[in-house]
Amino acid sequence: MKLACIAPVGLVEDDVLAEVEMAIRDRFGFETRRLPARPTPAGWFDQARGQWSAIEFMKDLVASRPPAATRILGITSGDLFIPMLSFLFGQAQLNGAAALVSTARLRQEFYGLPPSRDLLMARVRKETLHEMGHTLGLIHCPDRSCAMCLSTNLEQVDAKLDRLCRACAAAAGARMRSLTEADGE
Ligand SMILES: [Zn+2]
Ligand SMILES: [Zn+2]
Secondary structure: OOEEEEEEEOOOOHHHHHHHHHHHHHHHOOEEEEOOOEOOOHHHEEOOOOEEEHHHHHHHHHHOOOOOOOEEEEEEOOOEEEOOEEEEOEEEOOOOOEEEEEOHHHOHHHHOOOOOHHHHHHHHHHHHHHHHHHHOOOOOOOOOOOOOOOOOOHHHHHHOOOOOOHHHHHHHHHHHHHOOOOOOO
16 A cells, blocks of 8 residues: 555644545545644744734645655645735645645634534545645646646636546556556655
8 A cells, every 4th residue: 555644734624634635535545544634834834814824834744744644734824825826725746755834724613614524524535636636747737627627726626526526537547557656755
């Protein structure tokens, strides 16, 4: 079994982490291990933007991947940015070891709406599959219902399904089979 480590950074609810683990076990066949939660360094916060630097998260994830793990997936409730984009639902290294998902903008509360656990979990599954898919070499998919379809807003996240289309699933399966233990790069 190929091991993927789940790395909660900052405060992340247990049921969100469990949902992430279930998604990458069921859809990709990873074995999962949860790393101890660590605090988010204050230096990663951009005061002017009121957001967290995804670049800092990614550098830290790459550096903290346990040798036995082929992939590491960071989960944060912080709102992420990179200099070119006003926000990110997540980020990943294409064909690399590290992926990152933020739950900040997957919550109804972020938009001033009443919380919905079901919506949050469905969105978490979709974005987890999307970012982990990139680490398996998948690029954006033209199928609007595929989890690999690009979503730059929440409507697009909600429009897709928490699964991969046949072509993406086949490509991910082939990449999973070709992964060697600790195949990080
Ligand atoms: Zn993407
Ligand atoms: Zn697809």
